[in-house]
Amino acid sequence: MTSETAASARATAASPRTEPLEPAETRETSSRRARPAWTARFGLRLSALYLWILFMALFSLISPGTFLTSTNFRIVFSQGIVTCVLALAFLVPLAAGVYDLSVGAVMSLALAVSVYLQIHSGLSPVLGAVIALVACVLCGFVSGFIVVRLRVNSFIATLGVGQILFAVVLLISGNQQLTGTFPSFWSKLGNSDVAGIPIVALFLLAIAVVLWYAFEYTRVGRYLFATGGNPDAARLSGVRTDRVVWGSLIASATIAGFAGVIYSMQDGIFSSSIGPGYLFPAVAAVFLGASQLSRRPNVWGTLIAYFALAFGIQGLVLSASSASVWSQPLFQGVSLIIAVALASRPAMRKLRAVQASRENKGS
Amino acid sequence: MRDDVPVLSIRGMSKTFPGTKALHLVDFNLHHGEVHALVGQNGSGKSTLIKILAGYHSPDPGTLIELDGEELHIHNTAASHAAGLRFVHQDLGLVHDLNTVENLALGRGFQTGFGGRIRWRAERRDAERRMKALGYQFDVSRPVGELKAAERTGIAIARALHDCEQARVLVVDEPTAALPRHEVKVLFDAIDHVRRMGLGVIYVSHRLDEIFRIADQVSVLRGGSRIGTYGTGEIDQDRLISLMIGDEQMRPPQLRDYAGKDDVVLEAHSLCGVVVDNAELVVRRGEVVGIAGLTGSGREEILGLMFGVASRHGDVLVDGRRVPASTRGAIDAGISLVPADRRGAGAITTLTVSENCTLTDLRRHSRRGGAIRRTAERQEVAEWIRDLDIRPPRPESIFATLSGGNQQKVVLAKWLRCKPRVLLLDEPTQGVDVHAKATIHALAREVATSGCAVLMASSDDAELCDTCDRVLVLRDGRIAADVHGDRLTPEEIARLQLESPIAT
Numbered sequence: 001m002t003s004e005t006a007a008s009a010r011a012t013a014a015s016p017r018t019e020p021l022e023p024a025e026t027r028e029t030s031s032r033r034a035r036p037a038w039t040a041r042f043g044l045r046l047s048a049l050y051l052w053i054l055f056m057a058l059f060s061l062i063s064p065g066t067f068l069t070s071t072n073f074r075i076v077f078s079q080g081i082v083t084c085v086l087a088l089a090f091l092v093p094l095a096a097g098v099y100d101l102s103v104g105a106v107m108s109l110a111l112a113v114s115v116y117l118q119i120h121s122g123l124s125p126v127l128g129a130v131i132a133l134v135a136c137v138l139c140g141f142v143s144g145f146i147v148v149r150l151r152v153n154s155f156i157a158t159l160g161v162g163q164i165l166f167a168v169v170l171l172i173s174g175n176q177q178l179t180g181t182f183p184s185f186w187s188k189l190g191n192s193d194v195a196g197i198p199i200v201a202l203f204l205l206a207i208a209v210v211l212w213y214a215f216e217y218t219r220v221g222r223y224l225f226a227t228g229g230n231p232d233a234a235r236l237s238g239v240r241t242d243r244v245v246w247g248s249l250i251a252s253a254t255i256a257g258f259a260g261v262i263y264s265m266q267d268g269i270f271s272s273s274i275g276p277g278y279l280f281p282a283v284a285a286v287f288l289g290a291s292q293l294s295r296r297p298n299v300w301g302t303l304i305a306y307f308a309l310a311f312g313i314q315g316l317v318l319s320a321s322s323a324s325v326w327s328q329p330l331f332q333g334v335s336l337i338i339a340v341a342l343a344s345r346p347a348m349r350k351l352r353a354v355q356a357s358r359e360n361k362g363s
Numbered sequence: 364m365r366d367d368v369p370v371l372s373i374r375g376m377s378k379t380f381p382g383t384k385a386l387h388l389v390d391f392n393l394h395h396g397e398v399h400a401l402v403g404q405n406g407s408g409k410s411t412l413i414k415i416l417a418g419y420h421s422p423d424p425g426t427l428i429e430l431d432g433e434e435l436h437i438h439n440t441a442a443s444h445a446a447g448l449r450f451v452h453q454d455l456g457l458v459h460d461l462n463t464v465e466n467l468a469l470g471r472g473f474q475t476g477f478g479g480r481i482r483w484r485a486e487r488r489d490a491e492r493r494m495k496a497l498g499y500q501f502d503v504s505r506p507v508g509e510l511k512a513a514e515r516t517g518i519a520i521a522r523a524l525h526d527c528e529q530a531r532v533l534v535v536d537e538p539t540a541a542l543p544r545h546e547v548k549v550l551f552d553a554i555d556h557v558r559r560m561g562l563g564v565i566y567v568s569h570r571l572d573e574i575f576r577i578a579d580q581v582s583v584l585r586g587g588s589r590i591g592t593y594g595t596g597e598i599d600q601d602r603l604i605s606l607m608i609g610d611e612q613m614r615p616p617q618l619r620d621y622a623g624k625d626d627v628v629l630e631a632h633s634l635c636g637v638v639v640d641n642a643e644l645v646v647r648r649g650e651v652v653g654i655a656g657l658t659g660s661g662r663e664e665i666l667g668l669m670f671g672v673a674s675r676h677g678d679v680l681v682d683g684r685r686v687p688a689s690t691r692g693a694i695d696a697g698i699s700l701v702p703a704d705r706r707g708a709g710a711i712t713t714l715t716v717s718e719n720c721t722l723t724d725l726r727r728h729s730r731r732g733g734a735i736r737r738t739a740e741r742q743e744v745a746e747w748i749r750d751l752d753i754r755p756p757r758p759e760s761i762f763a764t765l766s767g768g769n770q771q772k773v774v775l776a777k778w779l780r781c782k783p784r785v786l787l788l789d790e791p792t793q794g795v796d797v798h799a800k801a802t803i804h805a806l807a808r809e810v811a812t813s814g815c816a817v818l819m820a821s822s823d824d825a826e827l828c829d830t831c832d833r834v835l836v837l838r839d840g841r842i843a844a845d846v847h848g849d850r851l852t853p854e855e856i857a858r859l860q861l862e863s864p865i866a867t
Binding site: 213217218219220222223225226229230232233234235236237238239240295296 | 691710713718732
């Protein structure tokens with residue numbers, strides 16, 4: 001035997017599992033790169049914005065007298081604030097790969113506590129709101145405990161917590177509609193403008209900006225997306241993933257609490273049906289928004305997605321009176337499915353690549 | 364050799380991958396009722412041969428495969444299955460939450476009665492009968508996860524043979540790698556039952572002592588060629604090892620100044636994990652130490668144990684201080700791990716190169732409030748990209764789109780920037796091109812020269828010899844040898860890995 005055979009043996013030693021894999025991968029990558037970048041960037045990435053424009057154009061033509069009015073815009077925007085805040089609440093744990101399905105119930109709790117305190121105590125509504133928010137923080141803490149310490153799947157854990165909170169809310173309200181008599185400054189916060197912009201919209205904007213900044217420009221945001229991308233790899237890189245998940249659930253409960261407080265400013269009435277109904281539109285907006293602008297859940301994508309859908313729904317409502325009943329669930333159901341289908345396309349590709357590599361690996 | 368027509372006959376099988384020839388004109392005969400062992404070092408072509416039979420790869424033109432004398436074309440896995448070739452892979456593919464009855468029915472379907480009702484009683488009887496046919500007797504209604512490893516392997520065999528009349532060849536790939544020694548006999552009884560059913564069995568294993576217990580014939584592959592086929596009665600283990608390794612000239616020993624590096628950086632004392640058993644090791648400043656071992660020897664486990672990935676017994680010390688048994692503790696003590704599973708554990712494939720790179724220490728680029736100084740971050744990543752020649756040289760490209768070699772460089776960069784005291788490399792060049800491989804080896808040496816301790820586990824013996832000052836050989840969870848100096852050759856390391864406890 002010559003050393004030549006030894007060399008060739010060694011060459012083969014590395015090759016059977018590597019060689020067939022690498023070229024295949026490069027090929028896939030280059031074909032993805034070969035596609036004109038603008039379709040990737042401006043095609044699907046802004047689809048919700050196109051949808052929005054389409055709805056505006058369409059319904060302006062169908063019902064010009066009612067759709068293109070400032071009143072209509074005000075209605076859509078002010079109705080949407082609470083849902084948008086709730087969507088942002090859902091967004092935070094989702095970035096870390098965790099579902100918080102209790103956001104609707106938490107919002108309901110915050111509202112119930114605020115209104116209840118207003119009726120049964122002489123506390124200022126500001127203090128009432130603070131107490132309500134503290135209760136929400138506690139809820140988030142408990143959810144975090146269940147997910148992180150008891151190792152319960154977040155989907156199940158928060159679904160359960162949501163139901164328990166629903167029970168608490170029913171207990172507080174005695175399953176009755178509660179009407180709080182808030183001082184006028186409180187309802188003014190909910191229903192007046194500053195420089196032509198509703199104050200509640202400014203609240204939303206403030207929360208959105210803070211979250212956006214945290215996501216994109218701070219360590220916390222990096223840790224959130226690292227945990228959401230691959231919790232094992234994140235942990236091996238030194239990220240304290242348990243804290244990240246726990247923290248994200250506390251944050252989501254707190255933001256959901258804000259949604260409840262804002263609702264108390266706008267309306268001041270509690271009924272047990274209010275919270276849970278807001279969950280689905282919020283979730284739909286987040287998932288559709290995750291395919292917008294960037295490739296991961298993000299703040300502005302969520303807001304754009306929500307309002308694109310909201311204007312579509314409002315347009316239908318205005319053009320066909322019966323649509324007010326069915327248009328909302330229809331739109332949100334369709335959009336959620338489309339959004340997730342869009343998002344799973346790259347996921348499917350990745351899955352196939354992983355499978356291919358598995359087949360080529362192992363001796 | 365018997366005279367009857369072999370159940371499986373391969374003539375002139377070759378397989379060329381871009382850049383290499385994995386198999387070269389291999390002939391192979393398998394008879395009815397024969398257990399034929401296939402042995403060879405990593406990369407000798409065993410896996411390729413089996414993957415061709417299974418229909419994952421197609422052979423080069425000119426290859427002739429005959430089954431009971433009839434020519435056979437295996438284009439895909441379905442064709443392979445239809446021809447009666449059955450496989451039990453190392454990863455058995457059982458669902459641990461389901462019981463034996465259900466696992467056996469997976470892929471085949473249940474017997475159903477009226478209205479699609481599953482006939483559970485018939486299924487259960489059937490499962491019991493089939494397990495009994497292989498010599499097993501255990502509760503088939505218990506979840507598979509609660510059974511012994513050897514029993515699980517039996518279920519995988521029974522499932523592979525669910526249509527006995529059609530199955531003609533059973534290929535068992537490394538069935539004992541994950542099996543405790545005392546359970547091996549149970550498996551051998553099962554294989555013996557299969558043999559008596561008249562099937563041909565191809566048995567792939569690294570554990571040579573087993574081959575003499577179970578196989579009738581043994582074929583040795585080396586560098587993609589068949590070196591020879593022998594009856595297990597006419598050959599002994601030492602001869603088999605030298606056939607697998609080849610009796611070429613020993614490589615000239617590489618001279619390295621091994622003495623004079625006395626500062627111990629990393630120590631492990633009575634380190635125990637699932638497989639790893641009372642490992643003692645010491646790595647000094649400036650040393651690159653290799654860990655060799657067969658699959659299942661503990662080689663895949665030992666670095667993770669030191670990094671606190673899995674629970675462990677025993678102590679790990681860095682610079683004389685005890686390291687807590689957690690990932691954070693290990694990182695804080697200055698240990699870095701480049702894991703073997705790059706996509707699953709080494710990096711977050713959906714994030715960018717830059718985000719992956721700086722994740723290990725973001726504080727460096729943070730203001731007091733936690734905001735990241737992005738220019739500084741970009742600058743640092745750009746430097747790493749330049750230093751390690753990462754392509755494409757864009758910090759914002761998504762990690763998943765990089766080639767294997769470049770991905771590994773990013774993973775290295777993310778740890779090197781932490782200036783580790785101890786660098787643990789697990790299969791650092793697996794799935795990596797030749798160029799990146801050289802870069803990674805050079806880096807390992809460079810890191811050691813700068814005063815660190817480097818520990819590198821690899822299944823590539825040549826790589827260990829080229830890069831390491833000395834190599835620890837793991838066998839059955841224990842450190843069986845510490846090889847350095849003149850003895851440090853791939854042949855010697857391969858020999859030490861293969862030697863069975865009986866032979867020593």
